[in-house]
Amino acid sequence: MNDVKETMSDLNDRNDLVGRVVELDVGAIAHGGHCVARLDGQVVFVRHTLPGERVLARITEGEPGRSFLRADAVEILTAAPGRVTPPCRYAGLCGGCDFQHVALVEQRLLKAEVVREQFSRLARVDLADLGLGPVVEPVPGDRDGLGWRTRVEFAVDPDTGAAGLRRHRSHEVVPIARCLIASPGVTDAAVTSRSWPTAESVDVTETSHGEVVVTVLPAQAGRRRRIVEEVRGVGDFALDARGFWQVHPGAAATFVAVVLELLDPQPGERALDLYAGVGLFAVALADRVGPLGQVIAVESDREATAYARENLVEHRQALVLDGRVDDLFGVPRRVKGRQSRRGPRTRGPARSPLLPERADLVVLDPPRTGAGAGVVRAVSDLRPRAVAYVACDPAALARDTATFLESGYALAGLRCFDAFPMTHHLECIALFVRD
Ligand SMILES: C[S@@+](CC[C@H](N)C(=O)[O-])C[C@H]1O[C@@H](n2cnc3c(N)ncnc32)[C@H](O)[C@@H]1O
Incomplete structure (x- = not known):
């Protein structure tokens, strides 16, 4: 293999970098499951590697002069101690599992490092200083990281x-x-x-x-394919077979338990469940705030809100609102495809009168892109005593953390779960309290 490896100066002479095999010293793990290496100063995101390894890697994307290249390891010259033989024979071929070559314990350490780095860079928060680890915990019931994807x-x-x-x-x-x-x-x-x-x-x-x-x-x-999922300690939830639901069988019950522990909802409180899906957190919150409290669930998918109403039918203190969270809060957003000379056009709907001016508790569980600064500011304006933020992307969580900190909230808790073993993905649950 050594005879095919080339240096960056050889490669710069031509524009056909892709497909070439180069020798790399692999550095730190980065968000996205790859590690960072350098080829004559140019950043290379290299997959199927571990920090500290020396590898031969094939360039899969990029050109000389571009800000970064992508590569896949094809031969490990010096292996890191956390490397294992992938249990799956399709590892490296199929794009699904990018951590099959890593021991399960080491996978969790790598994910923790990504969370630490994202908070440090995007939120300027040192999690260790706050006593918040980070530690990535297995989802209860997960033994070997296999056989979990439902x-x-x-x-x-x-x-x-x-x-x-x-x-x-x-x-x-x-x-x-x-x-x-x-x-x-x-x-x-x-x-x-x-x-x-x-x-x-x-x-x-x-x-x-x-x-x-x-x-x-x-x-x-x-x-429509109606199914029913049971969440231990909370109850049954109806939803569509293709609707959003946590894919790890232990995740939904674990996340509900953690959110309740962090928020500690009290009878009579008002709670918002934003990005509510079929009402997983709304039902659990309604149980805790009781008939004298109030729960408002907001979800943009109409099929999901129909199921949320069904799942919350016994909770008369719960209201389900159809619509985008940003729209209902009156947060301007970019209108797709429209661009004027003064910049992207934005839409600024009026704040919905159905949303209260104050809330005691908020659960935020947005898609990968995160809630965004506008929604975080709108949530902070409700002056909740506590916010639980459930996040499947640590970068989005870290960016939104920065906005919470600017808006008078402190990061008071963080739990991280390996809800997607064998992949670089994880789920974090952060607690923000009024500073
Ligand atoms: C990560 S899922 C969480 C669902 C629910 N909390 C659960 O745990 O089952 C995110 C949900 O947000 C909804 N969603 C996406 N963008 C939204 C928006 N801008 N406003 C309201 N809901 C949105 C999706 O339809 C999806 O149900």
Whole structure:
């Protein structure tokens, strides 16, 4: 392999960097599952490596002079102690699991390092100084990081009809016999052993009650498939088989328990559940604030709000609002595709009269992009005594933390969970209290 490796100066002479194999000393882990290396000063994000390794890596993206390159390790010259043989034979081929080559304990240390670095860089917060770790905990019940994924959308190769998983940053479908992180029910559905000549993808969901639902797309896209998920200690939740639900079977109950522990809701309090889905946190909050309290859930997906109303039917103190959180708070947002000479056009709807001026507690559980500065300021203006922020992207959480700190809130708690073992993803739950 050594005879094919080249230096940056060789490569700069040509524009055909992609495909070349270079020797790299691998540095720190970065957000996104790759580590940072340098090739003649240029940053290279290199996958399937560990900090401290020396590797041969193939450049997969980038040109000389661009701010960074991407690469995949093809041979490990010096391995780090945390490296293991991936349990899955598709590791490195399928784009799903990027941490299969890392021991489970080490995966959690890497994720903790990413959280530490993101808070330090984007929020200027030293988590260790605050006594907040970070420590990434396993989701209770997870033993080996395999067999947990209760929802898998298998992609279908349009030429062969074979179901598989997509290669990293590509539309190419890698046919697979078995996905090792899929839950037993998803595996038993045996989607990958059949041919799907007219499908684009096949979605499989296994519920906590053991029901398995297979949805063939696009043929069954509009079809409603009502399922019920049980959350230990909270109750049953109705939702659509393709609607949002935590994919790790232990996650929903764990996150509810942590949010309740952090917020400690009291009878008679008013709580907001923003980005509420089918009302997971709203139901738990309603139980705690009781009939003299109030819960307002906000969710933009109309199908989810219909289920949220059903799930909250016994809680007359709960109100479910259809709509975007930013719109209901009157936070201006960019209008897609519109740009004037003075910059992007924004939409500034009036604040909804259905939202109160004050709240005691807020749960924020936004999508990957985070709540954003406008929503965080609007939430702070409610002057809640405590906010629990459930985040699947530590970078978005760190950015929104900076806004909370500017808005008179302090970061008072942080729990991090390995809700997606074998991948670089994790879930964090932060507590903000009025400073
Ligand atoms: C991470 S999920 C959380 C759902 C719920 N809290 C749960 O744990 O099951 C985020 C939810 O936010 C909704 N959503 C996305 N953007 C939104 C917005 N701008 N305003 C309101 N809801 C939004 C999505 O439809 C999705 O249900």
